[in-house]
Amino acid sequence: MNSRKLVLAAIAALAVVVLLVAASPKGGKDPDFKAMQAEVDKAWCSLNAKNADPYYARDAQLTFFDVAPLKYNGWAEYRDGAQKLFLDGAKSMKFVSTGDDRITRKGDVAWLTRTIKLVAEMKDGKSLSLDCRDTVLWVKNGDKWQIAHEHVSTPLPG
Helix, strand or coil, X not given: CCHHHHHHHHHHHHHHHHHHHHXXXXXXXXXXXXXXXXXXXXXXXXXXXXXXXXXXXXXXXXEEECCCCCCEECHHHHHHHHHHHCHHHXXXXXXXXXCCCEEEEECCEEEEEEEEEEEEEECCCCEEEEEEEEEEEEEEECCXXXXXXXXXXXXXXX
């Protein structure tokens, strides 16, 4: 093979490598949504809702549902409302998993559904234990996954 053919073959091989690298999926494996949710839970259980700030999207039109009130408009309202309504009155809190977490991902959107037991000791000396449903909608904003919607509820007594 003459030197010109050798150079052309090397350039062609380099072009194939560049195309393969450019076409390869970015970011590697799927995020560990269970571990991410555990970090969110830890932030809430610190009893300072501002610790959950990094995990939530800030879009003003987002809606969040919690056990009470009916709804929160935007993350700031959710954070401040949950702090005042519940966290300020708690001495300790934890979420106990029932082990039924289910995660579904479609592109840049993922949702987690689970049931948990919320266990808290309140500052007034009372204990609180609630069986809760929780749905968390994660969206990818740039290279960061954030919660764009959450719905926490508890079944009516039956």
